[in-house]
Amino acid sequence: MIVGGGVSYRPVAPLLLALDVKWINYSGTRGFEQKNWAMTASGPFVQGFGWRDIWTVSLGAQYKVTPAFAVRAGYNYGGNPISAGQQFFNVFAPAIVRHHLTAGAGYELTRRLGLNFSYYHAFAAEQSGAFISNGTGAVPINQPIPGTRITNRLHENSVAVQITYKF
Secondary structure, eight states, X not given: OEEEEEEEEXXXXXXXXXXXXXXXXGGGSTTTSOOSEEEETTEEEEOOOOOOOEEEEEEEEEEESSSSEEEEEEEEXXXXXXXXXXXXXXXXXXXXXXXXXXXXXXXXXXXSEEEEEEEEEEEEEEEEEOOBOOSSSSSOTTSBOTTOOEEEEEEEEEEEEEEEEOO
């Protein structure tokens, strides 16, 4: 579940400012709420990602250079849903980035047809934790294995081109 809200303000005709706030309920989402290993007759399995709930705040601006051409920019801050003790289970989904910037432009080719371009940058983040025992060795299940370390690093750049059609 995501609960969010936002406001926008137009201080002058060509400029639109926006603020959005969201709460993301990872702890109540299947696959994210449980954590660590679970033991079954056929062996251990990972129960889930073990993510915490987070808040995000987004700020954006759009400036209409002409009635058909707009430039856009934005910033987003999101909390880190993954604790250090869960890094081992989140190697394939290291959602640890907190700061994001966006930039873009849009052009209305006709009254119904538009072309948009955007760039997204997620600033580098890093978090470490120990390997967690699955209980098949000398270390009990769900306990850190002494002397081990796993580090997740993530940064991202993305470009998108979009064609829109208004019905």
